[in-house]
Amino acid sequence: MMISGLVQILLFQSLGELISKFLLPTLPGPVIGLVLLVFWLVLRKGINPELALVADGFSQYFGLLFVPAAVGVVLFLPQLKANALAIVSALVLSVILTIGSSAVVVRFLSKEAKDE
Known part of the structure; x- marks a missing residue:
């Protein structure tokens, strides 16, 4: 089966x-x-x-998929520390852009729904 x-x-x-x-x-x-x-x-x-x-x-067993990512973080910890400001800036900016673009798409789609 x-x-x-x-x-x-x-x-x-x-x-x-x-x-x-x-x-x-x-x-x-x-x-x-x-x-x-x-x-x-x-x-x-x-x-x-x-x-x-x-x-x-x-x-x-999805939890096992996070093991390689955790190993990678530990392995590259010195590089992550050295570039922490750039990484955090990129993460914050990408979250802001994602939320903003999602809001624009929702507003656009809600206007189309009202027009119908």
């Missing part, structure tokens, strides 16, 4: 890798595969039980 769900996930990841290799080399294959999987699930209007079982199994 789980094999069917795992095959589905690997199929879409493989399709994403092929598209990334030959058509869209700037996008990572797993991201393309994930988008394809989401479109497939929207077209099917639901998730089959096999895929849900595998997805639930994977989601239990």
Whole structure:
């Protein structure tokens, strides 16, 4: 039962890798595969039980994905300390720009909704 769900996930990841290799080399294959999987699930209007079982199994171990990031932070701590002002400035500026652009998009979309 789980094999069917795992095959589905690997199929879409493989399709994403092929598209990334030959058509869209700037996008990572797993991201393309994930988008394809989401479109497939929207077209099917639901998730089959096999895929849900595998997805639930994977989601239990998401915490492990943060281990390499934490190791990277510890490994590059001297460089992070040396460039702390630039990093914090970039983070704060990107948050401000994200909030501002989101507000502009919401305002634009809400005006369109009122016009209809």
